[in-house]
Amino acid sequence: MRMVFNNPSTKLIYSQIKKMKKTALVLGHSFTRRLAEWAEKEDVQASPRFNLHVFGVGGRRIRCTLTKDTDIIRRLTPDIVFLQVGSNDTKSVAEELSDFATYIRMLGVQHVIVGSLFPRPRPRQMTQGEYHKKRRKINHILKMTSNQGIFTFWNHAFMKNKFISHDEVHLNSAGNRKFYFSIQTAIHRCL
Numbered sequence: 358m359r360m361v362f363n364n365p366s367t368k369l370i371y372s373q374i375k376k377m378k379k380t381a382l383v384l385g386h387s388f389t390r391r392l393a394e395w396a397e398k399e400d401v402q403a404s405p406r407f408n409l410h411v412f413g414v415g416g417r418r419i420r421c422t423l424t425k426d427t428d429i430i431r432r433l434t435p436d437i438v439f440l441q442v443g444s445n446d447t448k449s450v451a452e453e454l455s456d457f458a459t460y461i462r463m464l465g466v467q468h469v470i471v472g473s474l475f476p477r478p479r480p481r482q483m484t485q486g487e488y489h490k491k492r493r494k495i496n497h498i499l500k501m502t503s504n505q506g507i508f509t510f511w512n513h514a515f516m517k518n519k520f521i522s523h524d525e526v527h528l529n530s531a532g533n534r535k536f537y538f539s540i541q542t543a544i545h546r547c548l
Contacts, residue, residue, distance in 0.1 A: 379407040381544045382433055384426060385441035387527060388475065388536070389413025395533035404541055406548055410435070418446045419453040423460065430464050437547050439511070439540055441472040443495065445481065450474075450491075451498035458508035468547040469508040471499055472540070475516055479525035511543040 383389055390413035403409050412429050414422075419442050430438060438461050443450045458469040473496045480488035496512065503510035513536065520532030528536055 379436040379548060380433060381407050381409050381437040381439065382430065382435040383409070383411045383413070383439045383441060383540055384422065384429070385413045385472075386417040386422070386445055387413060387415035388444075389441050390415055391527055392533050392536055392540075395530065396537060399530075399534075401537060404545070407437070407544060409541075409544075413441070416445060417442060419443060419450065419457055423457050427460070427464070430461060430466065435466060437468045437470065437544055438466050439470045439472060439543060440508075441540075444474045444477060444492070450495045451502065454499060455502050455507060462507060470511050470543050470547065471503070471508050472543075473499070473510070473512045473516075475513065475528075476518070476521070477526055478518065478521060509543070509547065511539070513539045515539055 383392070389411060393411040393413060396411065410429075410433055412426065414426065417426070422442050440454065440457065440461075442457075443454055446453065454471050458471060461469050474492045476492060477488055478485060483491070496510075500510045500512070502508075515535040516532075520528055520535055522529040522532070
């Protein structure tokens, strides 16, 4: 369908429709950066209900994301922010994520979604067993804390070892596809 913009009132109507479309930002670390690369390579279609922006920097921890990457929230003024951070951190992850979500809400964001931490066969600075216990505990605390209304906890239920890449840390192509649609589903539920 071709739109005609000769009529000034048509331009106004189109402008109002465009503004009605929500904006969502996925913010995080290397999982998020790799998701953006995967989406660009695969040329995935965005949702017709919202504009999606993905921004991630490898190795980011929660505090670093808070201090260095929140300017993108101010520039985009998204309606929804999906946070996928925490698996690079070692202490106070649930509390820091809750504080980060509170800060994002103070910036005027309507909804903050915190994604569950992914399993890692090869975690940093701890054994696989220690990381597994930490991840389960943090995800449980986040799920319980989300009942306070600051953020929504989103469990990426698809996560299985077959979606982890050969580096034993990140997601493979099939994992990124699942991750992308998991995020889309979470955002749709907030609309």
